[in-house]
Amino acid sequence: MEAKLLEAKSLKYTAEQIINLELETNKKVIIQDLNFSIAPGEFVGLVGPNGSGKTTISKLLTRIIEPTSGTIMLNGQDYEELDAQWQLHQKVSLVFQNVDAQFIAPNFVEDLSLYLGNFGWSKEKIQTQMDKVVTELGLQDLVEKPFKNLSGGQKQLLAIAEALAVDPELLILDEPTAQLDPENSQLVFKVINKLRQNRKVAILLITHKITELSLTERVLILNQGKLSKKMKTNDLLLNPTLLKENQLSIPVTVEIINKLSHLIDRPLNLADPSLGTFIETLENIYVNSKKS
Numbered sequence: 001m002e003a004k005l006l007e008a009k010s011l012k013y014t015a016e017q018i019i020n021l022e023l024e025t026n027k028k029v030i031i032q033d034l035n036f037s038i039a040p041g042e043f044v045g046l047v048g049p050n051g052s053g054k055t056t057i058s059k060l061l062t063r064i065i066e067p068t069s070g071t072i073m074l075n076g077q078d079y080e081e082l083d084a085q086w087q088l089h090q091k092v093s094l095v096f097q098n099v100d101a102q103f104i105a106p107n108f109v110e111d112l113s114l115y116l117g118n119f120g121w122s123k124e125k126i127q128t129q130m131d132k133v134v135t136e137l138g139l140q141d142l143v144e145k146p147f148k149n150l151s152g153g154q155k156q157l158l159a160i161a162e163a164l165a166v167d168p169e170l171l172i173l174d175e176p177t178a179q180l181d182p183e184n185s186q187l188v189f190k191v192i193n194k195l196r197q198n199r200k201v202a203i204l205l206i207t208h209k210i211t212e213l214s215l216t217e218r219v220l221i222l223n224q225g226k227l228s229k230k231m232k233t234n235d236l237l238l239n240p241t242l243l244k245e246n247q248l249s250i251p252v253t254v255e256i257i258n259k260l261s262h263l264i265d266r267p268l269n270l271a272d273p274s275l276g277t278f279i280e281t282l283e284n285i286y287v288n289s290k291k292s
């Protein structure tokens with residue numbers, strides 16, 4: 001049986017929702033009956049239309065909110081047994097969609113010291129971890145600069161560095177480049193790619209961007225709070241209908257294949273092995289051109 005780092009079973013989350021000006025409420029089901037697992041070191045994508053519940057899942061996995069029912073297990077241990085959030089947050093780290101909400105001190109050195117100090121770490125241990133992560137991501141020039149003088153991409157990199165400083169087993173990235181321009185997105189993309197190659201951390205990547213998704217091995221597709229599909233990322237990348245339904249931009253290669261089919265006036269089977277090799281080559285050229 002495949003090893004499981006994290007396992008969610010029959011996960012449900014319901015929130016009170018105000019329905020009119022008299023402030024009457026009803027229960028809104030946001031997450032319903034989710035079952036999924038993530039293996040140690042696995043890189044998994046989480047996609048779905050706006051409002052499908054992706055951010056809610058990241059909050060459940062970090063105990064910012066508690067599920068209405070169901071269980072989450074980490075290394076076979078029930079989340080309930082990780083009796084305080086601080087214990088969990090050394091194993092499962094989250095980078096928020098809006099990184100400004102993540103920092104409370106004026107710069108990275110002070111912010112990370114405060115964050116790791118909360119776990120009761122000694123000054124020496126904090127310094128060792130800070131040096132390690134700053135060197136790993138090449139952020140030496142940024143660590144003492146005030147956050148207010150940094151670009152969105154630089155802040156996003158520091159937020160990732162902060163989340164990695166605890167050496168988590170699972171890192172959750174919630175749309176890490178959603179608010180960045182192409183240049184800053186590229187900076188962050190390169191770092192995620194580096195982590196994939198060099199760290200043994202499992203990553204759950206929430207994204208609407210196909211280039212980021214192409215770094216993942218497997219993808220969970222969420223629809224109205226339910227997991228509608230779990231599939232290999234490559235299979236999703238070749239399925240224009242599913243991509244559109246999940247607000248993912250169509251890969252340039254699939255567009256080329258579709259245009260080819262129009263030209264020859266017959267559908268091309270994307271599952272055809274020879275076409276697969278052609279698409280793979282085009283994808284590599286495309287992804288590499290984005291990386292460089």
Ligand SMILES: Nc1ncnc2c1ncn2[C@@H]1O[C@H](COP(=O)(O)OP(=O)(O)OP(=O)(O)O)[C@@H](O)[C@H]1O
Pocket residue numbers: 015016017028030048049050051052053054055056057
């Ligand atoms: N505490 C809450 N009370 C009421 N409704 C909520 C609450 N939290 C989330 N929701 C609703 O639950 C749904 C899922 O929200 P969530 O932010 O998880 O979606 P998402 O897939 O991350 O969306 P996006 O892609 O836009 O970031 C939305 O309709 C949202 O309005």
